[in-house]
Amino acid sequence: MVIALNVLLKNWVKKGIRDEALMRISIFGLGYVGAVTGACLASHGHSVIGVDINPQKVEDFSAGRPSIIEPGMDELLTVGKDKGLLKGSMDCCQAVKESDVSIVCVGTPSSASGALDLSYVEQVSKELAEAIEKKGSKHYLILRSTMLPGSTESFAKKYFEDLLQSGLVEIFYYPEFLREGTAVKDFEKPALVVVGTIDGLPPSPEMEPIFGLQVEVVRWCTAEFIKYGCNAFHALKIAFANEIGRLGKELGLDALSVMRILCRDTKLNISSAYLRPGNPFGGSCLPKDVRALTDCARRNGVSMPVIENLIHSNQQHLSLMLKLVESSGCREVVILGLSFKSNTDDLRESPMVEVAQLLLGRGYQVRIYDPLLNLSALLGSNKRLIDIRMPHLASLLKETLSEAVGERGMIIVSQACVPLEELKELVKDEHQILDVNGWTELQVLPVPYHGFCWELG
Ligand SMILES: NC(=O)c1ccc[n+]([C@@H]2O[C@H](COP(=O)([O-])OP(=O)(O)OC[C@H]3O[C@@H](n4cnc5c(N)ncnc54)[C@H](O)[C@@H]3O)[C@@H](O)[C@H]2O)c1
Missing domain, CATH: 3.40.50.720 (NAD(P)-binding Rossmann-like Domain)
Known part of the structure; x- marks a missing residue:
């Protein structure tokens, strides 16, 4: 069973690793991911300092007011506020000083060229490294922002090398899989829990209660790649279903039923079958049938770039x-x-x-x-x-x-x-x-x- 962060943190408390009833957590970035993470953790009894460069978001978080629309957030933030567990801050050093774990959830948008803009992670890493050094005691750093493979390693080298060597910081890449609209539910019951560590070895024993025993533990870069694999796969599934829909519409067929029934095959279709890198596809059916479907789409004036490009x-x-x-x-x-x-x-x-x-x-x-x-x-x-x-x-x-x-x-x-x-x-x-x-x-x-x-x- 995959164990959610909040359950793991509770376990940590239960197992007596900390005497206090609360974990002290700072969250950097109070957007969709950070605000939900903070609200959920606070609703479970942990004290959360929310840090953002946007003063309005910090004020909202402190006041227990959602700055995003997300089912369940109002209630969670109210509980957190009433228990005195929420605090907002724009001061990185103070947030680090008053917490043991920092979770980075700042944005990683596309730049104009389509490249990934890591400037927010860059900025926050720099600030965190300085703050941890100043604090001078062990700090756990969990990066959750979506970043291309190699990013955690490059930030670790650039900003945290000395801290890693002295053991003052332990860094994890912990990709986030929640979906907006069901983010609170996804936080409680994540689809997948992956933890990236520096060497792909399990986190140090004292972290076991946080990440559990049955998470997928891999190296930082693999964890980063898994997140992109998941999102590319989701996008591929949507585009594929939509192409079947477009062709179905043109042919006067009910593609909703086609895809519903296709999904009922959990042996070959919705399964791990055919989902492993290896041989190109071949044989008497796949190439022939992809060509026939593509030809049919062309003759009917339907554009299906995903399916058309399979042969390519x-x-x-x-x-x-x-x-x-x-x-x-x-x-x-x-x-x-x-x-x-x-x-x-x-x-x-x-x-x-x-x-x-x-x-x-x-x-x-x-x-x-x-x-x-x-x-x-x-x-x-x-x-x-x-x-x-x-x-x-x-x-x-x-x-x-x-x-x-x-x-x-x-x-x-x-x-x-x-x-x-x-x-x-x-x-x-x-x-x-x-x-x-x-x-x-x-x-x-x-x-x-x-x-x-x-x-x-
Ligand atoms: N939104 C989703 O559904 C979702 C799901 C999974 C993963 N992710 C990933 O999680 C990350 C965050 O996504 P989001 O949708 O919450 O982004 P967002 O843009 O809604 O929020 C990012 C927040 O970070 C703040 N920020 C920027 N620099 C900062 C700094 N130096 N210190 C503190 N705060 C700072 C911004 O002001 C903003 O409030 C992204 O990498 C995204 O790809 C998002």
Whole structure:
């Protein structure tokens, strides 16, 4: 069970880590996120100092008046005010001095060019570093503003390096997932709790009651990236549903029902299926059906840029594989797994067939091994495809793994289709591994490992 910050803070109090009944928290930025966080924490009995550069927001917070429209805020702030737990301040040093934990919720808007404007986080980091140094005792700093990967690290280096080294500060990146309109409910029951630490190791034991045991603990930059992954995914889902809606409308179909029923499939649709970086998509259905749907939209004058660009995106993904082979310096390539996915001999629109063709065209020596592929048994469209597109496949396809691996070359592993131990016996110094589908155990092989679209930490 994921434990919300307020519950965790309560636990901290319960476990007697602090004697007082209240946690002392300062919140920097009293916008949508900061005001809700402050009001919720105060309603749970913690004392909260709200800091903002906008005097009106500070005054409202002190007075227990919401400066934003958000269901439940009036009541929460009234409770906090009546209990004397809310205080507003424009003085960073005072807020830090009177708190043990600071939570940064300042804005990170888009600049005119679309780049992320981190100037507010920059400013508040600078002020916080000075204030913590002045305070001279341990302070926990929780950054919640949405920031691109690497931002926490760069602020830590720029402003907090000495404080980190002396142990005066511990920094967490703790992305916020609440939604406006249901922010209070989301605070109480978050969809996801992720904590980023400097090294991806669990926070120090005394922080365990704050973050709980079952949060996702990762490095700062991964936590930052997760937040962007989530928001991009949400935006993608909305745009996708709207494109299905636009086409449905044009075709006189009820897209509300289409999407409702689509969502009922929790095995393949609303699930983790197909949500892992790896092979480009291929096979006899996805490329063909995406093309057909796109063509249908065009003929009906419907613009569907998200769906239309799926094939382009897939092609870009395949190009990356070629780039990685090129940059390895290898002139020989071994392809392990030619069909479009494991446990099938279907070669139709298999990305690896295209990769093999392109590499051959660029003068690479290619050897292929696929334990499920028996050329003499291929029939129908599968056989036609080979006859037309890869008539020389027979000469590239090796009978044994040993023959395919040979003495050197980049081994592109598109599927876990061979025993790892056997591969380990066969690889030599002049081999490299390109893991295309997340078979990360390949790292045990005594040769350079390249993740296709991931860097393993
Ligand atoms: N709004 C959301 O639904 C939501 C959800 C999740 C994450 N986030 C992220 O949380 C962050 C805050 O979002 P928001 O919507 O609350 O922003 P906001 O613009 O509503 O509020 C930011 C506040 O920070 C204050 N501020 C700026 N500089 C300051 C400083 N030096 N000291 C103190 N206060 C300062 C501003 O005056 C403002 O009141 C952003 O990074 C945003 O992307 C927002």
